[in-house]
Amino acid sequence: MSPTVLPPAAPTSGPAARAAQRNTQVPWRERLAAQVQRRGATAVLVLLVAVASAGSATFPTWSNISGILGSNAFVWLLALGMTFVIITGGIDLSVGSMYALGGVLAAYGAQTGGTWLALLLPLAVGAAWGTVQGLLIARARMAPFIVTLAGLLGARGLLQAVTHEGATTYLVPAGSWFRHLGAGVWTPVLLVAALFALGGLLLTRTRFGATLTALGGSENAALLMGLPVARAKVLVYLLSGTLAAAAGALGSARLGSGVTTIGVGYELTAISAVVIGGTLLTGGSGSVGGTVSGVLLLAVIHNLIDHSFSQYGSAFTDTVNGAFLAVVVLLQTLLSRTQQLN
Incomplete structure (x- = not known):
């Protein structure tokens, strides 16, 4: 009678056993917190x-949906750029001013040089502005809040200089092809959707995206891993800046x-949208989706x-935004503690 050969027993201690246990027995509260x-x-x-x-017969109508999607589609590009910045643990307060400046520069370019100048001038200024801010943060080790706050004031000042303190309004010629980029509903929505799709691929399918997540999780660990931390900061x-200028x-x-106003x-608004979407203000976790x-x-x-509270004006909207953001940040804090405890 031949002896029975038993399979080798699984290790009951050591790193391999602990890793296997973590992979197979993740606490349900941790999984739930991550999903939420x-x-x-x-x-x-x-x-x-x-x-x-x-509850409303007018809400699901095409006119209402097109108003939601088309009216502010380009503003959402600010949130796309902000997603990359916040994932690294940074912040960009200059995007609102760059949005306004990009719009003025585009109108000036369309009026004086045609469609190509209308596109290239704001993109070049936005890219240069963002690069300078990134260099100050990455190389000079200045705080992102201070650098981008100065950028907010500087871009708004440049805007006032270009428009002669707001006295000059540049108009896009009625026959310009440039106007077609903002016409209707589908053109803005499809342009923004394409840029968001590219942003999602950049964040999830490239080394650059992995570097940003590692940088936001721990800058010191990213440096020890040999990742190009300074270059990544400049690029975000x-x-x-480029997306903000393009949106404008x-x-x-x-x-x-x-x-100009x-x-x-x-x-x-961009920061609120990013944080509400699940990106941590402390960095290291987030998604374009x-x-x-x-x-x-x-x-x-x-x-x-x-539609329901128009009599209270924009003050009510700002109050709701603030309250909603506070609740989301509180929930993120509680969820992070839950995952750490488990």
Whole structure:
């Protein structure tokens, strides 16, 4: 009778056993917290749309949906750039001013040099502005809050200089091809959707995206891993500045002029959308898909307020934004503690 050969016993101690146990026995509370953090905004968005559609006959109409999607589509590009910045643990307060400056420069370019100048001038200025901010943060080791606050004031000052203290309004010629970029609903939505899709691929499918996540998780660890931390910081602010200027340029194509008074507070809206979408303010975790849910959720909330509480004006909208953001940050803090405890 041949002896029975038993398979080798699984290790009951040591690093291999602990790793296997972690992989197979992740606490359910940790899994739930991670799912809520990543997909909470999407779930709330779906629920809110369902309730609003059931309670109002005008909400699910095409005119209302097109207003939600088309009117502020270009502003959502600010949130796309902000997503990359916040994932690294930074902040960019200059995007609202750059949005306004990009619109004025695009209108000036369309009026004086045609469509190509209308596109290239704001993109070049936005990229240069973002690069300078990134170099100050990465190389001079200055705080992102201070650098971008100075950028906010500087871009607004340059805007005033270009428009002679707001006395000059540059108009996009009626026959310019540039105007087609902002016309209708589908052109803005498809342009923004394409840029968000590219941003998602950049964040999830490239070494650059992995570097940003590692940088936001721990800059010292990223340096020890040999990752190009300084270059990554410069590139995210370059990307944010370029997207903000591009959003302003496309917005001027839609409005037909460079409006000097827009963009005030847009940086706070962008930050709110990114954080509501699940990106941690401390960095190291976030997604472009979450930002999409965040911007759409804020847009739906604003739409409902405009229809149901219009008598209270914009003050009510700002109050709701602030309260909603505070709740989300509180939930993120609690969820992070839950994952750390487990």
